[in-house]
Amino acid sequence: MTDRTAEPQSTEGAYVESGAEFTRDTHYIPTRITADGRDGYPVEPGRYRLVAARACPWANRAIIVRRLLGLEDVLSMGLCGPTHDKRSWTFDLDPGGLDPVLKIPRLQDAYFARFPDYSRGITVPAIVDVPTGQVVTNDYPRITLDLSSEWTRYHRDGAPDLYPEPLRDEIDEVADLVFRDVNNGVYRCGFAGSQEAYESAYDRLFARLDWLEERLADRRYLVGDIITEADVRLFTTLARFDAVYHGHFKCNRNKLDEMPTLWSYARDLFQTPGFGDTIDFTQIKQHYYIVHTDINPTQIVPKGPDLSGWLTPHGREGLGGRPFGDGTPPPPPRPGEEVPAGHGA
Structure with a gap:
């Protein structure tokens, strides 16, 4: 996700x-x-396109x-490159710099197609209505919940329930704490404009960690005995912690691999189909270190x-739990949606 306050569309130092x-614009x-x-906008197979960027934790x-x-057969996906300019995320990974379905060079074109005077940040993830070329939503917390609860007719056989009714209150409570202090907390450290603001964010971040x-310590997953939306939301921050947040955002009390339980939990998820095989460490580092020029001017x-630790045994099977509940793991990534060779762990 990139928003006007969190990830401004500029490579010329407008982050701090x-x-x-x-303060994040939400x-x-x-x-x-x-x-x-x-x-x-009813759920319809083939009508919508998810626009994301592997670099972005929210996307x-x-x-x-x-x-x-x-949902690959019913919701296509376009991927922006890891860097962007002050105007928009771009489809610079695609031939000719155009998204092959939407036929646009910049995500902003879909935003302006619906809102010509749109003045907020051009953010990922976004879902675009293909027939009109107009953005439908960029409400990233709602997008994933709706994929779980509104698109059920098109879930694969064996799809897990990531937002089960009996656990929703607890999932929401835990996810809110994680968002405020961890997901957003690392940005509150990295984009702090004063020593006081940085230290306050730093203390909250590590208290929550x-x-x-x-x-x-005694449960395999955050809520219940299965992977839920709460785990997805924490994982994408943990996956970026040592590669980016520890140094670039000064979240340096310790590295993730120095927190035994969180490190084994993160490796457990990373080695679960659908998690680690979406992580592109090369693009992640390129995004933060190239785009945030006021933090990293060079x-x-x-x-x-060293990324090899992500693939070491985690030992959390002994805590029990059923990763996909009554469901099954997803198949390997579709051709063309794999993380490029050499970009993962």
Whole structure:
């Protein structure tokens, strides 16, 4: 996700406001795609295109959920490159720099097609209505929940229930704490405009990570004994922690691989089909270190860290749990949707 306050569309140093605490703009396009089409956009196979970027943790959630639920045949996906300019994410990975379905060079074209005067950030993930070329929604927390609850008719056989009714209150509660202190907390550290704002965010981040370390010590997953939406939301931040947030965002009390429980939990998910095979460490590092020029003016991308640890045994099977509940793992990524060789662990 990129929004006007969190990830401004600029490569020329507009991420940190001197003297200010980082505040995320959380106002997104609220339109929903639902089974009954109450907002004018009914769930229909082939009608919509998910636009994402592997570099972005918020978009990475949608990539994971789409794959776990087996929605590839009904919801196509376009991928933007890891860097962007002040105007928009671009389709620079595609031949000719055009998305092959939407036929546009910049995601902003889909936003402006629906809202000509759109003044907020051009964000990923976004779902675009292919027939009109217009953005439908960029409400990233709602997108994944709706994929789980509104697109059920088109889930693959064996798709897991990532948002089960009996666990929803607890999932929402845990996900909110994780968002405020961890998902967004790393940005509050990295984009802090004062020492005081940075230290406050730093303390909240590591207090919550310590809480998670304790919570996960005797349970395999965050809520219940299955993978849920809460795990997806935490995972995409943990996957980026040592590669980016520890150094680039100064979240450096310790690395993830120095927190035994969280590190084994993250490896457990990484080695679960649908999680680690969506992670492109090369694009992740390129995005943060090249785009945030006021934090890293040289735009030098670090060679490290060593990624081989992600594939080492995690030992969490002994805690029990059923990763996919009564369902089954997803098949391997579709041709053309694989992380490029050499970009993963």
